[in-house]
Amino acid sequence: MSELSVNHLLGIKYLNEKDIQLIFETADHFKEVINRPIKKVPSLRDITIANLFFENSTRTRLSFELAEKRLSADIINFSAAQSSVKKGETLIDTVNNILSMKVDMVVMRHPNPGAGVFLSKNVNASIVNAGDGAHEHPTQALLDSYSIREKLGDVAGKKVVIVGDILHSRVALSNIFALHLQGAKVKVCGPKTLIPKYITSLGVEVETNLRKALEWCDVANMLRVQNERLDMSYFPSTREYTQQFGVNKAILDSLSKQIVIMHPGPINRGVEITSDVADSKQAIILNQVENGVAIRMAVIYLLASKIKQ
Secondary structure, eight states, X not given: OOOOSOSSBOOGGGOOHHHXXXXXXXXXXXXXXXXXXXXXXXXXXXXXXXXXXXXXXXXXXXXXXXXXXXXXXXXXXXXXXXXGGGGTOOHHHHHHHHHTTTOOEEEEEESXXXXXXXHHHHSSSEEEEEEETTTBOHHHHHHHHXXXXXXXXXXXXXEEEEESOOTTOHXXXXXXXXXXXXXXXXXXXXXXXXXXXXXXXXXXXXXXXHHXXXXXXXXXXXXXXXXXXXXSOSSSOHHHHHHHHOBOHHHHHHSSSOOEEEOOSOOOBTTTBOHHHHTSTTBOHHHHHHHHHHHHHHHHHHHHHHHOO
16 A cells, blocks of 8 residues: 655645645545445544644534544544643643643644644654644645546646635645646736735746636635734725625626636635625535545545554
8 A cells, every 4th residue: 555755744845746646546535435324434443633723713623523533533622722721831731741641643723834843843643734824734735636636637737826815825825835746837816915925936926817817727716815814904995805806706707718616715705705606506615625524534544554553
């Protein structure tokens, strides 16, 4: 059996193309499992996983938890809001206390970029990064690419535009790395104030005109504006943002071809996309959510098989 080249999933930038293909092939198998009447396999009955969420999350946390349960792992859920972190405990002490309960793997979301890398060097467990600040969100990028592969047959050669708040988006960064590894072409589109200066050094083109971007692409990945990360005003008003960078059904129908619409969620309906776009046949947003469970099962399973060796 093939195995991953890494012992942790800290970011897409640490993976190679073979790793991504192995995760996708494993996810294909698990997707079949989660569509059976009995949706569980006993693969990880001897593995204990701690979910550490230092930032709010609905979809990612539930998706990981469901993936772990489908694999029959034992789970500990930890929310920073109700923990000793509030009393001043350090990250390493928190994690080591949890690991002393004989935990094999830690799934962590943390507001600080690099928190997962830091942890992987200081504790003895396999680490899965469920989002570190505005840095990376590897499982989201994997499920996004997997959803493109499922819808269009392949990722190689496809044109993908990522629209919105690129500056604060870990989803954008991980997606750029993952899409490039698989041979896709990537552009970003959004207000100039929300596009980081370094982005072109990643081999990405910047397009500030939404219509041009949509005419060019096969897939548009629509990001929300991350109001919780905006420490100042990056554009005049939400209404103006929507007028320039929001996608509605009229825009979609006026394009010269049908494009695929994606969104990592949560959707701000009526801002980056309207409800009739989110609920249209061109949107694969709910497929992304379903694929998220299969991808996270694949990642956890492949990393756990390295622990067992």
